[in-house]
Amino acid sequence: MTGVRSSGPLIVSMGDPAGVGPEVIARGWDALRQQRQSVLHPSPLPFVVLGDAATLAKQGFPVEAVYGPHDAFQVFNRAIPVIDLPAPAPVVAGQPDPANAAAVADWIERGVDMILSGEGSGLVTAPIAKAPMYASGFRFPGHTEFIAELTADMPFIGTRGPVMMLTAQNLRACLVTIHVPIDQLPELVTADRVLRVARVVHESMKRDFGIAKPRLAMAALNPHAGEGGSIGLQEIEVLRPAAAQLRGEGIDISDPLPADTLFHEEARARFDAHICLYHDQALIPVKTLDFWGGVNATLGLPIVRTSPDHGTGFDIAGKGIARPDSFIAAVKLASEMAAKRATR
Numbered sequence: 001m002t003g004v005r006s007s008g009p010l011i012v013s014m015g016d017p018a019g020v021g022p023e024v025i026a027r028g029w030d031a032l033r034q035q036r037q038s039v040l041h042p043s044p045l046p047f048v049v050l051g052d053a054a055t056l057a058k059q060g061f062p063v064e065a066v067y068g069p070h071d072a073f074q075v076f077n078r079a080i081p082v083i084d085l086p087a088p089a090p091v092v093a094g095q096p097d098p099a100n101a102a103a104v105a106d107w108i109e110r111g112v113d114m115i116l117s118g119e120g121s122g123l124v125t126a127p128i129a130k131a132p133m134y135a136s137g138f139r140f141p142g143h144t145e146f147i148a149e150l151t152a153d154m155p156f157i158g159t160r161g162p163v164m165m166l167t168a169q170n171l172r173a174c175l176v177t178i179h180v181p182i183d184q185l186p187e188l189v190t191a192d193r194v195l196r197v198a199r200v201v202h203e204s205m206k207r208d209f210g211i212a213k214p215r216l217a218m219a220a221l222n223p224h225a226g227e228g229g230s231i232g233l234q235e236i237e238v239l240r241p242a243a244a245q246l247r248g249e250g251i252d253i254s255d256p257l258p259a260d261t262l263f264h265e266e267a268r269a270r271f272d273a274h275i276c277l278y279h280d281q282a283l284i285p286v287k288t289l290d291f292w293g294g295v296n297a298t299l300g301l302p303i304v305r306t307s308p309d310h311g312t313g314f315d316i317a318g319k320g321i322a323r324p325d326s327f328i329a330a331v332k333l334a335s336e337m338a339a340k341r342a343t344r
């Protein structure tokens with residue numbers, strides 16, 4: 001099977017309760033519930049929050065405790081449905097506490113379980129701060145790898161990820177490496193990694209985005225795509241052969257192209273997704289194009305998972321100024337991806 005099918009709502013994990021997560025969830029709920037009542041907008045799925053109900057209730061919007069995801073359909077139009085899983089330590093906006101890290105991880109894990117059991121259609125994760133999670137023993141670089149492990153035993157037809165994709169407007173930037181030091185890139189950008197990521201992205205464009213013939217761009221690692229080998233050899237030794245092999249498999253992908261001219265308007269129009277080799281190569285264009293509305297999605301998993309593309313914003317948490325745009329976009333994208341999967 002392609003993955004889990006469900007008629008349930010989306011599941012939202014609260015993320016670090018001291019960050020902007022509770023605030024963007026609450027404000028996002030207010031906007032989405034109004035949109036769901038409007039005929040002008042497509043209706044995204046309702047969601048249920050897993051996390052600390054007391055923190056959510058402080059955001060100035062009605063909150064209603066529910067017992068299971070399905071209750072979201074009755075409650076969503078009047079209040080934010082939440083399955084209350086209290087944080088063990090007091091929550092102070094802007095001050096993350098490693099004592100809450102295990103609960104933050106538990107909210108994600110329960111969310112994944114609910115989707116694997118068919119109770120939820122997709123997971124939207126509010127941001128976690130990596131440092132307090134690591135301090136309490138969390139051993140994954142982020143949600144992406146954690147959720148991949150949690151779903152590893154679930155059957156899935158196709159090339160398995162996880163692949164991190166950041167999207168804004170018409171740009172879908174997909175990462176070959178994620179949170180790694182820049183000096184390790186020459187060793188980490190291997191043909192195997194590039195092949196796997198490109199296959200995952202190609203399949204996901206069809207499965208999750210309904211693009212019948214995806215056109216992929218491959219970004220080069222070196223300036224000017226290596227300038228014929230005089231500014232680096234990865235293009236000649238790794239990337240061009242990988243692109244040729246992928247084309248032999250029927251995947252429409254470019255040879256490695258200079259990254260500095262790969263993200264402007266006309267270049268974006270020519271490709272459905274960009275294969276980027278490292279974190280900032282993908283995230284700088286996405287966040288420059290749309291800092292407020294970008295979305296992070298994990299491709300190549302048995303479940304749908306999206307997230308706002310911003311972090312915990314501890315500097316503004318609790319001040320009532322965090323924008324919910326990215327969270328709203330993450331809910332809409334998860335709804336669309338779940339709908340595409342449901343039709344397969």
Ligand SMILES: NC(=O)C1=CN([C@@H]2O[C@H](COP(=O)(O)OP(=O)(O)OC[C@H]3O[C@@H](n4cnc5c(N)ncnc54)[C@H](O)[C@@H]3O)[C@@H](O)[C@H]2O)C=CC1
Binds near residue numbers: 020130
């Ligand atoms: N999906 C996730 O769980 C993510 C987690 N993070 C984590 O977040 C923590 C903080 O990371 P930073 O690099 O500082 O990035 P950040 O995105 O939290 O903050 C960067 C800037 O954007 C602002 N900002 C963030 N969200 C905003 C919103 N909704 N509305 C208005 N302004 C907003 C912040 O005030 C700050 O000035 C780190 O521990 C990082 O690992 C970062 C990105 C994604």
Ligand SMILES: NCC(=O)COP(=O)(O)O
Binds near residue numbers: 144307
């Ligand atoms: N910079 C993106 C990011 O940190 C998100 O990571 P993840 O928690 O979605 O794996």
